[in-house]
Amino acid sequence: MNIKGKQVYPNCPTIHRALVIGGMTKTQLIQKLQQSTIALNEYAQQLFASDIFTTSHTKYTVHTVQLTVRDLGYAKGATTHELFKRASDLGLKLCPLELAVYLRLEYVNQPEYSLNNSSKRHQAPSGSITIASEIRTEDDHFPKGFYLRRINDVLWLRGYLADHLHVWNPGDHFIFCQTTFRKT
Template identity: 65%
Template sequence: MRFENDDKIYPYCPFITRIVEVGGLTKSQLIQKLQQYSILMNEYGEKLFADDKFTTSNKKSSLQTVELTVGNLGFPDGANTDRIFKRANELGLKLCPLELGPHLRMEYLDQLEGYSGNPLKQQQAPSGSITIASEILTEDDEFPKGFYLRRINGVLWLRGYCADHLHVWNPNDHFIFCEKTLQDK
């Protein structure tokens, strides 16, 4: 498959990989550990945790993650979530389990500051945030779609977000996907 500006499209673009261990903790244990790390959650993040569809794995495993921008997926003008997730899949990436969010937040403690001086724009990912691409639990537009990571005034956050199917992400918005393993292909 070929795209315009292939030299700037994953995997021929700048991206960040991390290996993150997930699993082995219940939701209440995860919340306890987040508190030990002084990580805050917004109301949407708490709502995700409280939902029965958000499950954790008893078994520990390691996931290889890839952080890149919407533009690096071949969308120089941005794209909606469906198109982003479909393109990532075409490029050999897959959605992350929802529980990756809290585990990654606890491992990624040196995230850069989220530009608190910039005014927050409605209906846009906050500056400096990283959205974790995960399976959407419900089509209800009022229910959070997943987690994103942010550092604001030195405080680490695990935040939930809402975005309907029409929301267009900016080309500079950062997402984290998992690499497909042999069994995924």
């Protein structure tokens, strides 16, 4: 598929990662984040405290791909539902919530974007990477998932709010899982 001369997944540039996740409790993950001086916003803390955030007792390998909204064929942006449907049609899966923590712990060289360069209100901030995960609540005031960001040389794991009408911009970055999960 092409959109105005741009290649769409899987025929576009991508960033692939393999991560070993699982095997730690919520408490252990929070301690690991604190030891690594990774900051959490209030929404991330809400997710951690909720029953929505679960951890796997078993370690396993997850293969991910980082794509933009445009890479999924949406030159003018798309809703979360549209993005997740297109990703599914392309053989990609949503990520477990805990993947965001392991990725944040591993991805320490994330580029920093100036706050002067940040996005407008109700949009993904410049330089952020949203982890595509199942939306587990209809409550528009409860965080839907996590995103990664670096601000003033501080690594952040942040939760975000987005209702079903929210339109993601073409340049917004997402992490999806590829279909294979392997136990380690």
